Amino acid sequence: xxxxxxxxxxxxxxxxxxxxxxxxxxxxxxxxxxxxxxxxxxxxxxxxxxxxxxxxxxxxxxxxxxxxxxxxxxxxxxxxxxxxxxxxxxxxxxxxxxxxxxxxxxxxxxxxxxxxxxxxxxxxxxxxxxxxxxxxxxxxxxxxxxxxxxxxxxxxxxxxxxxxxxxxxxxxxxxxxxxxxxxxxxxxxxxxxxxxxxxxxxxxxxxxxxxxxxxxxxxxxxxxxxxxxxxxxxxxxxxxxxxxxxxxxxxxxxxxxxxxxxxxxxxxxxxxxxxxxxxxxxxxxxxxxxxxxxxxxxxxxxxxxxxxxxxxxxxxxxxxxxxxxxxxxxxxxxxxxxxxxxxxxxxxxxxxxxxxxxxxxxxxxxxxxxxxxxxxxxxxxxxxxxxxxxxxxxxxxxxxxxxxxxxxxxxxxxxxxxxxxxxxxxxxxxxxxxxxxxxxxxxxxxxxxxxxxxxxxxxxxxxxxxxxxxxxxxxxxxxxxxxxxxxxxxxxxxxxxxxxxxxxxxxxxxxxxxxxxxxxxxxxxxxxxxxxxxxx
Amino acid sequence: xxxxxxxxxxxxxxxxxxxxxxxxxxxxxxxxxxxxxxxxxxxxxxxxxxxxxxxxxxxxxxxxxxxxxxxxxxxxxxxxxxxxxxxxxxxxxxxxxxxxxxxxxxxxxxxxxxxxxxxxxxxxxxxxxxxxxxxxxxxxxxxxxxxxxxxxxxxxxxxxxxxxxxxxxxxxxxxxxxxxxxxxxxxxxxx
Numbered sequence: 007x008x009x010x011x012x013x014x015x016x017x018x019x020x021x022x023x024x025x026x027x028x029x030x031x032x033x034x035x036x037x038x039x040x041x042x043x044x045x046x047x048x049x050x051x052x053x054x055x056x057x058x059x060x061x062x063x064x065x066x067x068x069x070x071x072x073x074x075x076x077x078x079x080x081x082x083x084x085x086x087x088x089x090x091x092x093x094x095x096x097x098x099x100x101x102x103x104x105x106x107x108x109x110x111x112x113x114x115x116x117x118x119x120x121x122x123x124x125x126x127x128x129x130x131x132x133x134x135x136x137x138x139x140x141x142x143x144x145x146x147x148x149x150x151x152x153x154x155x156x157x158x159x160x161x162x163x164x165x166x167x168x169x170x171x172x173x174x175x176x177x178x179x180x181x182x183x184x185x186x187x188x189x190x191x192x193x194x195x196x197x198x199x200x201x202x203x204x205x206x207x208x209x210x211x212x213x214x215x216x217x218x219x220x221x222x223x224x225x226x227x228x229x230x231x232x233x234x235x236x237x238x239x240x241x242x243x244x245x246x247x248x249x250x251x252x253x254x255x256x257x258x259x260x261x262x263x264x265x266x267x268x269x270x271x272x273x274x275x276x277x278x279x280x281x282x283x284x285x286x287x288x289x290x291x292x293x294x295x296x297x298x299x300x301x302x303x304x305x306x307x308x309x310x311x312x313x314x315x316x317x318x319x320x321x322x323x324x325x326x327x328x329x330x331x332x333x334x335x336x337x338x339x340x341x342x343x344x345x346x347x348x349x350x351x352x353x354x355x356x357x358x359x360x361x362x363x364x365x366x367x368x369x370x371x372x373x374x375x376x377x378x379x380x381x382x383x384x385x386x387x388x389x390x391x392x393x394x395x396x397x398x399x400x401x402x403x404x405x406x407x408x409x410x411x412x413x414x415x416x417x418x419x420x421x422x423x424x425x426x427x428x429x430x431x432x433x434x435x436x437x438x439x440x441x442x443x444x445x446x447x448x449x450x451x452x453x454x455x456x457x458x459x460x461x462x463x464x465x466x467x468x469x470x471x472x473x474x475x476x477x478x479x480x481x482x483x484x485x486x487x488x489x490x491x492x493x494x495x496x497x498x499x500x501x502x503x504x505x506x507x508x509x510x511x512x513x514x515x516x517x518x519x520x521x522x523x524x525x526x527x528x529x530x531x532x533x534x535x536x537x538x539x540x541x542x
Numbered sequence: 543x544x545x546x547x548x549x550x551x552x553x554x555x556x557x558x559x560x561x562x563x564x565x566x567x568x569x570x571x572x573x574x575x576x577x578x579x580x581x582x583x584x585x586x587x588x589x590x591x592x593x594x595x596x597x598x599x600x601x602x603x604x605x606x607x608x609x610x611x612x613x614x615x616x617x618x619x620x621x622x623x624x625x626x627x628x629x630x631x632x633x634x635x636x637x638x639x640x641x642x643x644x645x646x647x648x649x650x651x652x653x654x655x656x657x658x659x660x661x662x663x664x665x666x667x668x669x670x671x672x673x674x675x676x677x678x679x680x681x682x683x684x685x686x687x688x689x690x691x692x693x694x695x696x697x698x699x700x701x702x703x704x705x706x707x708x709x710x711x712x713x714x715x716x717x718x719x720x721x722x723x724x725x726x727x728x729x730x731x732x733x
Contacts, residue, residue, distance in 0.1 A: 043602065044672065045670055045672055046670060046671040046672040048671045049669070049670050049671075049672075060625070060669070071624075072625075073624040073625075074623075077601055077623075077624075078625075329626070330626070333646035333647075334645070335643075335645055336630070337643065337667070338626035338627070338646050
């Protein structure tokens with residue numbers, strides 16, 4: 007299909023490199039479980055961190071074997087109280103356990119990247135006198151060094167914490183990923199059906215149809231990284247939308263969930279803070295309420311995320327259909343299934359302005375702009391072939407500042423312009439996108455991948471015409487990514503992916519409005535990436 | 543008639559005594575310990591017993607880890623775990639044509655297989671790659687498992703020529719030709 011190799015395309019590496027280095031792909035397998043149960047990673051993963059059906063059941067059960075967990079533990083847990091102490095309750099602490107060994111796993115990865123030959127073409131887009139960034143043709147790159155720990159404290163209370171020590175070789179760039187407690191099957195206290203209700207509290211990735219934090223690809227799904235920044239180009243009607251939220255963000259909050267991910271229904275409803283300013287908690291403080299820890303959110307409104315899915319296992323034999331794994335002719339295997347789901351996220355992003363009230367006194371105006379993300383997803387599995395995909399529609403209301411007469415105040419605010427006193431609805435900022443991916447497990451150690459990502463954002467296109475470092479006009483994201491992954495051992499993986507973006511000729515003209523050079527037929531950069539990852 | 547019975551009984555006792563005097567034994571030591579020693583004769587001697595042996599899967603392990611049976615023995619494969627298991631072997635003593643997959647069966651049930659070919663059978667589970675077990679199918683009824691120090695004795699071996707094999711997991715099978723006459727010794731150091 008493709009007739010020119012990246013060797014013959016000297017151009018596209020820098021943007022891809024920057025994109026790549028900013029990719030938040032974090033994949034986790036849990037060697038701590040392998041140690042505790044003295045079982046292989048392959049018990050739960052088909053190509054780590056992708057979970058097989060047993061791994062899904064293990065996770066659903068609160069990081070335990072779904073049945074008779076204690077008989078499989080090779081390292082007995084430490085009792086924090088004799089089970090008989092339950093009889094003493096409330097005059098004794100309810101007995102729990104901690105893992106018999108620190109359930110710690112470590113992870114490291116490293117990358118090599120080669121960018122297509124036209125990587126330097128972006129240099130022609132910067133204003134005269136500006137030194138463009140240098141884009142190397144090839145580049146070795148350190149990835150993440152991370153710690154993660156997870157397990158079960160007894161009483162069906164599961165825990166998970168993961169944190170990146172170093173990112174890209176810089177130990178200041180790491181951070182906490184997820185950190186939560188999950189109270190599994192608390193519905194039993196309400197006499198609900200088993201696993202009908204669980205509660206998760208802390209910091210976690212939303213219950214996305216397909217995890218961004220724990221997916222097998224080297225690069226994350228573009229749609230999950232998509233923020234929604236309204237049009238900023240003064241040549242167009244500017245929008246007061248600056249929503250940094252992406253679906254890949256870890257959220258702080260609580261989540262109710264139920265059902266199973268290996269068959270039947272599954273739902274979740276989460277209520278979470280949102281840091282719409284896009285800055286870290288420690289940087290987000292207040293002069294009036296000083297706090298060294300800062301505030302995690304600048305939105306009092308709790309964002310809501312809901313998801314529902316149903317998985318139809320298609321084995322003819324009813325017993326096999328309802329089991330964690332299907333019974334195959336040559337041994338247990340993942341089910342043949344069709345999974346259909348939908349999700350909805352509703353939040354409010356915050357914009358603050360210096361303005362005045364109706365009697366002319368200076369005040370801080372706050373626009374809480376409702377936004378939502380909605381979509382559907384599917385996953386079809388037949389033996390070793392898994393095809394899945396997702397569609398998303400993003401919509402942010404635009405609260406445009408107006409002056410005391412109700413006239414729209416142009417953005418950005420200018421002292422020469424009338425002062426804002428309030429907001430009215432403008433045209434919403436929207437985008438659509440998604441992905442489709444096929445994973446084929448050729449051998450237990452060999453996974454072939456083909457994936458298509460697309461994001462369509464009119465706002466991004468408009469913004470591409472502005473700025474000191476303009477980006478191509480059609481800079482929406484669109485790529486086909488074939489890949490292959492090899493398990494050298496069950497805990498060591500070599501991955502290769504080629505990010506193929508349809509190439510276009512670069513033609514630079516001067517934008518008559520801004521006077522800046524603008525690409526009207528931009529290229530897209532092709533990138534080949536190799537990764538080595540190991541967990542232990 | 544009574545006289546004939548006495549003659550027959552006396553002849554039988556004499557024959558058995560003679561037979562016993564012709565039966566020897568093999569003793570020796572194998573390094574490392576917990577190895578398996580078995581004899582090959584000129585012809586294979588299948589088991590005539592209907593009693594099956596059992597290989598269990600319990601706690602994500604094969605139990606016993608090593609099972610020694612005579613050729614012709616039926617082995618019952620059992621799953622005592624509340625997770626699904628599988629049993630297959632990629633070869634018998636390296637002969638990949640003898641690969642076999644036992645498939646899937648529910649917890650508590652058994653699946654039987656009669657081992658008609660001698661050799662070492664490496665048992666694997668395609669769901670839990672860390673699991674392994676071994677069935678050593680001896681071509682004769684003359685076999686033994688050594689103790690932890692490697693000592694073994696195979697008794698009641700008729701005098702004659704044999705090949706004595708010593709096997710241990712992860713070590714190369716060693717064979718020696720011996721002539722059994724009375725108490726014979728054979729030591730091995732497996733590499």
